[in-house]
Amino acid sequence: MNDSRYFYAETRNALKTAIETEGRTLVPALPALGKSTGTIEILAESGQKAVIFTDTHKLYDQIENQCKKEGLRSHVLPSFHNHCSTGGKEGVREHGSEWARKFRAEYKKGRGGRELHENAKQIFGKELPCQSTGQCDYVRRLDSNLDDYDVLIGNYRHMFKPEYSESRIVIIDEFPGDGVLTTLSSDDANNAILRYLAGENSLSFMSAEDILIYRHNLIGETDHDPAVREWLLGTEGTTFESVSWHREGRNPNVTAYGSLLVRAALEDTKLADGWSQAVLSDETVIVRSPAGRVHILPPLPFDEGTNIIALDGTPSLEMWRTVLGDELEYLPVLSEEEQREWLNHLGLRIIQLSETTIPVFGGRDDPHTDYALIEEITRREETVPFVITSKNGFRNLRPFESDELVWEGEHYGNLKGRNDLDGRNPVLIIGSPQQSDLVIQKWAALRGHSAARRKDEHGNILRGTKLDFGPVGNEILRGTRESEVLQAAMRFSREVRDEKIRVYVFSCAIPEWVDPDVWHTEIKRWDDGRGMSQVVHALTHGDEWKTVKRTANQIEKVVEELYGDDGIGYNQILKHLRRLHEEFNLIRCEGKRPFVWSNLRLEERGKHSIVSLRE
Structure with missing residues (x-):
């Protein structure tokens, strides 16, 4: 058997290889192998700057502490959820739920976090309370000089802001899941299409249903209608960047996706299980469920030469390649043995x-x-x-x-x-x-x-x-x-x-x-009614219950003593005794009539069930 130091060394070697290798690499290292710690150590040795995208603030804290230990300057990227005392999440906000509600309502309309702070008077009629006694921590972080820091730390949504990854190694710690997707309900998707078509005179469709009918009638035809073909040759809805949110820190109203959804509806590929998929010219992927729910995966804005390292304890290669592409290399750390x-x-x-x-x-x-x-x-x-x-x-x-x-x-x-x-x-x-x-x-x-x-x-x-x-x-x-x-x-x-x-x-x-x-x-459930509970209570009554032996008549007297007029009768008692013996093997049955009943495994029963575990 290998010494434990071998496993840490193998993990470190894999991380070092990934950091020194151009392109995109997935490093599958089981938990507790030190992949997060090892990554910071190797960055400190190499002198290279990095940005680490992860999920929870517990992980943020661990990375910050390790950076401090290695003498690296770290900086947590701004998120109003985590850094704004007006609109932040519970535990961060300091100015009441009403201010938070108003702030988030405007954010959902498509206004970015910076815009809400800089133009608060026009939007809310007064300055935000987080700005009243100085600069909001969120704004301060927005204005930080990123070049001053060796390691940036952010969440998965921060990946879509290219300035954070510029001239840095990109490290994605654990699979980002839905953190990279924009999801629209069926109603939101259909309303976005409806709003877009209402202002687009070159297309004769009025709704998503019209496009569906058009696509159905197109089956077997060789080409689109001239007006549709001309629209498809244009630039409307060809890139996710056209909704202009990830560069400006905006969160667009769902109707902003209308042109993308129209293009997807006209060009998507039908999959066998009722789903459809469309790929835009910028490699944005749009899928629609059988119920009409839409998921949008925009391309990550990393330069072609960016070194990207994905860290995962137990990865799904297919899911990682969904996010990082088929060119993602798999760099195993340990064999199955x-x-x-x-x-x-x-x-x-x-x-x-x-x-x-x-x-x-x-x-x-x-x-x-x-x-x-x-x-x-x-x-x-x-x-x-x-x-x-x-x-x-x-x-x-x-x-x-x-x-x-x-x-x-x-x-x-x-x-x-x-x-x-x-x-x-x-x-x-x-x-x-x-x-x-x-x-x-x-x-x-x-x-x-x-x-x-x-x-x-x-x-x-x-x-x-x-x-x-x-x-x-x-x-x-x-x-x-x-x-x-x-x-x-x-x-x-x-x-x-x-x-x-x-x-x-x-x-x-x-x-x-x-x-x-x-x-x-x-x-097995043994306690399936009032009668069985009474019998078991009688069998376990008294200090000597584990060794005492009783006939059914004696057990009946204990039931009478315990339950009075509510106690069950002799025939029911006998039925439950036999079941405890034959079906559950919890009590012994000795001798000939009158039978004598005693404990076998009653102490192993649960409140309602008996569990048997056999190695």
Whole structure:
């Protein structure tokens, strides 16, 4: 087995190669290998300037601290959400929600952050409160001399401002996801087309539906109508830059996209699953869902010679190439065997508890099962596990919380960048964050591929572990499901350790190379009514209940003692005793009539269910 220093060295070598290599490179380095820290160290050694685009402010802080440690001057790029005390997010704003509401309303109309500050009197009738006692932190950052800094730090939307990446190495830390997309609802997209067509006299269409009918009638024809052909040969709607927002820091009203959407509707390619894709002359990609929702991916404004490095712990190559292009080079850090070794160095023992994927997004409602798993892991480990599942999963579990069993947890969507969970043990991950078909199809469509669910030879849609979206869709599925489960598990060990961090995963959505321990899990509800609860209460009554033996008549007397007139009768008691013995194997049945009943495994039952885990 390799020494742990080997893994850090391999990561550093890959990062050094990427920084010294021209073009675009994806470096897939598992969590805790030091890719973010190593990047700053290598930048300090090379003397090259960089801009790092990432997501959370926890990551901002980590990068700033590492830059300070290496003697590099860093600067967080301006965002009114994070730096303006008038219009910023909660925790940043200092002048009340009404000011924030007015500020954001104007921003949504298309006014940029700088414009709202510089022209506040004309827009709001008075100066912004953040400017009343000095310069707003947001404006101050806008006016900073970027050449003074070695490392710039910003969010994914900052990538669209070319001045931030000029003469710098570009580092994108983790996949930006929807942070690079502009998304319009069906109504917004149709209204944008309607508004544009109302002022465009050269086209006879009145709505998106008219264009759809025109395209349908065009099937089999060799060319467009002369007026349409002339419009298509023009410049209207040919580039995303024509909406003039990313250079000026503007957030355009949705109607500004009208010309782009008209061109896309006239020239798009239909995909097999009801999606369509259009590529504009500047390589902007526009896709439309079967329900009419539109996603726009503008080109990143990086110069051709810009050195771009993508960092990701568990990447989807297809999704990264959607954003950075097919020329993106893949620079592996570790082999699959070495990755397994790394998990072992981190002390991660991943225990798979299900043979199905257990998607927890999209309305799954099975709190009895989830609660039973928490109970069983608590019993086995003698401590309550830290729980990971969906927001909805936690909502469904809330009625089960009591003084007897209280757990800490976090939902999947709030794990990114979390290092404070290191060392928590044990852990229970309930289900996988499988995205909806529309999310998978969206990214496949942006790549120009269909990702309809495949069918078997009988025409039935494949589901569960046989779910099949085709080669591109499947790769995206794994990148948004299996990889996210692994990322969640790795939040709990961020350093090399001798102790084992036991992560129980109630899903089979784990990358194949991980080779987890697979346990058989059986969950049965025993408490299916008032009568069964009474029998179990009677069986566990008294200090000696674990060893005492009772006949059904004796158990009936305990039920009467405990419940009086509300207690169930002899025949019902006998029925429940037999079920506890035959179906659940929780009690013993000895001798001939009258049978004698005693404890076998009653202490292993949960509040509502019995869980059997077999290695």
